[in-house]
Amino acid sequence: MAANDSIFLHAHEAPGQHSVQRCDVCGQDVPELDASPACPQCGGLLAIIHRAPLDSMGAPVDAAALKHAFSQHCCARPAGHASGVWRFERLVMPTAGAAITSHPEGNTPLMARARVSAWAGCDGLLLKHEGYNPTGSFKDRGMTAGTTQAVRTHATAVACASTGNTSASLASYAAQAGIPGLVFVPAGKVALGKMAQTLAYGATTLLVRGDFDECLRLVQEASRELGIYLLNSINPWRVEGQKTIVLEVLQQLGWDVPDFIVLPAGNLGNTAAFGKALREAHALGLIAKLPRLVSVQAAGAAPFARAFREGFRERHRVQAETIATAIRIGDPASWDRAVRAIRDTNGLVLSVTDDEIIDAKVQIDAAGVGCEPASAASVAGVKQLVRDGIINAGDRVVAVLTGHVLKDPGMLVDLHQERRDFAQANRPVEIEASVAAVAEVIASRSGARA
Known part of the structure; x- marks a missing residue:
């Protein structure tokens, strides 16, 4: 069993801190604002442990009060958080404050x-x-928290390995925060839409001759040796x-x-x-x-x-x-x-x-x-x-x-336009510029559906 079995901090733990980063393996605590990508003692993954939410008198907040607090944040209430992530700030990063970097994200249907x-x-x-x-993609939820932590720790650059979605998200949030972004992707194995986003948002894109696992190994080494803030999902704030x-x-x-x-x-x-x-x-x-x-x-x-x-x-x-x-x-x-x-x-x-x-x-x-x-x-x-x-x-x-x-x-173009063995393909139809041609297509499609 992992050393980190805690859900919330106990009263005697980490005095003066709202949250700590705790190693899954050895239980070592690392301060909230430490930018280490892993446990400095054993190299294990770090997890965030918060104090349970308290009211102004220092008493635990009951479930009904928490639910009410969460309900006060939505796009229609400018005084609250429009983000579906930061609505839950007390359970995500209670001390984020003005460092929050948000589009906003969340509020998905x-x-x-x-x-x-x-x-x-x-x-x-x-x-x-x-x-x-x-x-x-869902990556924006983790990236808003990870990038906010990068701002809080005054990171000089952020980086990730990616199959595409993480790189697009990092590039966007890094641009918003004004922090240089570096992404490691497997050469020739990233979908066009994701690569286009990464390039458009301005991140430096490194095409690695290898698969995702090789990219992750490389970015972890670069993070340790070059001091770049790592924003893969092993980052506890993600x-x-x-x-x-x-x-x-x-x-x-x-x-x-x-x-x-x-x-x-x-x-x-x-x-x-x-x-x-x-x-x-x-x-x-x-x-x-x-x-x-x-x-x-x-x-x-x-x-x-x-x-x-x-x-x-x-x-x-x-x-x-x-x-x-x-x-x-x-x-x-x-x-x-x-x-x-x-x-x-x-x-x-x-x-x-x-x-x-x-x-x-x-x-x-x-x-x-x-x-x-x-x-x-x-x-x-x-x-x-x-x-x-x-x-x-x-x-x-x-x-x-x-x-x-x-x-x-x-993949969509290949599936619907190129593959002749795909029975459910919705192929585009080239026609002459006439209403009669349109009518012919409508009639043929109606017959197929019947």
């Missing part, structure tokens, strides 16, 4: 779509679409931002806990963040029970799913290959934290094939929602669990869509 629910076989399926964040996905879902549901929360899984940062959010919400009395977390990996990048089937007896690493580039990761960095999240919630880990991901994506896209391929893994996972009798048709299930449909336009 929770959607019901009959077409997707029917395909998955779950009437109670809801889609939490994180693609509605400013740069088109986790604090990403856990607000769950807090926002719970608030949107009136704090009525769903039966399952299903999410795509690559580097396992979200799995870890979701587990931390649920533990804290339960400890504070915001929720009465824990939902089951389900992490869904692509079959070609599924070391965590394999370990789950074996009871997490061994950590596995694979050479990752999948159409879902955002989760094409063979050696997940947040492994131990994700194991804890799955165990704490009686959760599940499974894998879905690329064909299953594409089938789910087609349904999501055709429902007018749209998502990048990795996002569709969550809905494909729901369908698999319904088929296996684990999710019932009437269960309330939240499937997280992590990225926008335009994150991978190349």
Whole structure:
């Protein structure tokens, strides 16, 4: 078991500090404003431990008061936080103050779509679409917190390794904060939409001859040796931002806990963040029970799913290959934290094939929602669990869509315009400039639907 099993700081711990960074492995505490990328004593991952929220008299704040406080922040109330992350400031970074760097982000929709629910076989399926964040993915939630910490620690530069979404987000937030950004991406393996964002926002982009895991190794070395502030999901403040996905879902549901929360899984940062959010919400009395977390990996990048089937007896690493580039990761960095999240919630880990991901994506896209391929893994996972009798048709299930449909336009063009073996392709039709030609297409499409 990890050394860091705390949920909140006790009264005698870290006097004078609202939060500390605590090593998962050895339990060493690091001051809140220390910019170390890992534990200086043993190299373990750091996690943020806060004091439980207190009122002006120093007494614990009850759940009803916290819920009321959260409800006072929304886009319609200029005096509060418009951000769906900083609405939960007391649980994310209580002392952030004027350093907050926000677009704002969050406030993403929770959607019901009959077409997707029917395909998955779950009437109670809801889609939490994180693609509605400013740069088109959930990464903005973690990046607003990580960049705010970079501002607080006077970082001279920020950096990350990325399969695309993290680099786009870092580039945007670094530009807003006025801090140079450096991104390490695997050469030839980043979707066009994500690369375009990174370049447009002005980050220095390094194309590394290797996969994501090689990029992460390199950026960690550069962070240690060159003093660059690391903003991958192993950064503990990134986790604090990403856990607000769950807090926002719970608030949107009136704090009525769903039966399952299903999410795509690559580097396992979200799995870890979701587990931390649920533990804290339960400890504070915001929720009465824990939902089951389900992490869904692509079959070609599924070391965590394999370990789950074996009871997490061994950590596995694979050479990752999948159409879902955002989760094409063979050696997940947040492994131990994700194991804890799955165990704490009686959760599940499974894998879905690329064909299953594409089938789910087609349904999501055709429902007018749209998502990048990795996002569709969550809905494909729901369908698999319904088929296996684990999710019932009437269960309330939240499937997280992590990225926008335009994150991978190349894949869409290939699927609908180039591939001749894809029966559901929606190919564009070239016509003469006449109403008769338009009528002919309408008639042919009407006949096909009939």
